[in-house]
Amino acid sequence: MELQQRINAFSKLGAFLKQFSTEDFEQKNNIPHNELFFGGFKHQIKLAQEHNGWFTKTNIVYAIKGWCNSLTESKLNKWTLAYDFAGTNKKKVAIIMAGNIPLVGFHDFLSVLISGHAVLVKQSSNDKHLLPFLAKYLEHVEPEFKGKISFTEDKLENFDAVIATGSNNTARYFEYYFKNKPSIIRKNRNSVAVLTGNETKVELEQLSEDIFRYYGLGCRNVSKLFVPKNYNFNAFFEAIYKWHPIINEAKYANNYDYNKAVYLMSEFDMLENGFLMIKEDKSFASPIATVFYEYYDAKESLQSKLKNEAENIQCIVANNFTEEEIKFGNTQKPELWDYADNEDTIAFLLKL
Structure with a gap:
């Protein structure tokens, strides 16, 4: 299967997902295999909500909207143009x-599929309904994906490399267990925002999106603020x-009440x-319904601190810092x- 075939398949998936990018799902007439998949994916979204209380319809739709915006032919081409996919050794x-x-x-x-490899997925029990259904859609729009996508709930076997995401504790287990395989092992990370006190109301409102989206459960959610001495939080709270x-x-x-009591x-x-x-x-990692803050004296010293803590930080939200x-x-x-x-996940996959 050529790279362009894979790009075409994922762009069709993006068009399929666009029907679910608002809370009023809208079925379109020009989407391939819609008669087979539209109703089924609505049902999978409902199952995901029922299975995981954090996966509200709003948050699922927000995630889907992000992916349908990314899975366009132009963005997929721009992304893949930076790499040489010729002669990739096909691995699992x-x-x-x-x-x-x-x-x-x-x-x-x-990333695995666009690189031409086969994928073996072990999902979290918290998020197990959406991806297998989308994989089936991919196999319908591009039959050459059949046999290249598999899911398991058992011990991983017969694979050539691994990408694993977990806590710091599970990462140590992953590093030991997969020591003989090429791997990317991801640990806990959190995101921070640097405030100066000169932020506009609009910027602070935008920051609230970084804090509250997905209830703050993502590694890209801001869980910590760095503020200057004597910072007045009134504008932030407003x-x-x-x-x-x-x-x-x-x-x-429930988390708010519990953490407040503690x-x-x-x-x-x-x-x-x-x-x-x-x-x-x-600390960088704050509990749900809580954001930590820390005072800083000088821009240069904070820049140095964040550079030294880079392994614990996913995103830095700031303005000219x-x-x-990230804005x-x-x-x-x-x-x-x-x-x-x-x-760089693609660079890792192309070296296999």
Whole structure:
């Protein structure tokens, strides 16, 4: 199968997904195999919601919208143009996926198949309904994918390389277990925002998207703020207020109540507005419904600190702070060429 065939298949998948990119699903007439797959995917979305309380329809649709925007022929061509796919040795690549947000492992799935390899997927039990159905759609629009996509719930066997995502603890297990295989092992990472106090209300409103989308469960969610000494949080709290309905969602509210009780019993200092707590803390990973903050003195010293902590950071949200920064409101809108942990997945796959 040629690269262009693979690009065409994924662009057709993008067009299929576009029907589900708003909460009022809209069936189109010009989508291949729609009569077989449209109703079925609606059902899989419903099953995903019922199986995982964090996977609300809003969040599933948001994830789907991101992928239908990326899976266009122009973006797929732009992405793949940077690589030489000629003479790729065809291998079977195992992927162990996380399940913190909907379709979180799709980029690895896409990367393996677009590179010409076969894929063996071990999904998280938290996110097991959407991807197998989309894989079936791919096999219908491009029959040469048949036999190249498999899923397992058992021990991984008969594979040549692995991409595994998990916690720091599971990463140590992965590193030992897969020590004789080419691998990408991803650990815990969090995202941070650097504030100066000069942000506009719009920028702070956009930052709230980086904090609250997917309830803060993604590695691209901002879980920590760096603020200058004597920073006034009033503007921040005013700007994020549009997210206050999130406290009406049971799983989020339960975490908010629990973490607030822990902080109060431990006599920790914190600020809260009824749906988010902020607490001064050196850590990067904050609990649900909490954002940590830390004061900084000088831009240069913070730049040095973040550089030294690069292995723990996925995204830096800021305005004219560092070359690698992401604009406010854009952490959950990565392009195909924005690789997790800054490790080029395609380059890894083409060396196999």
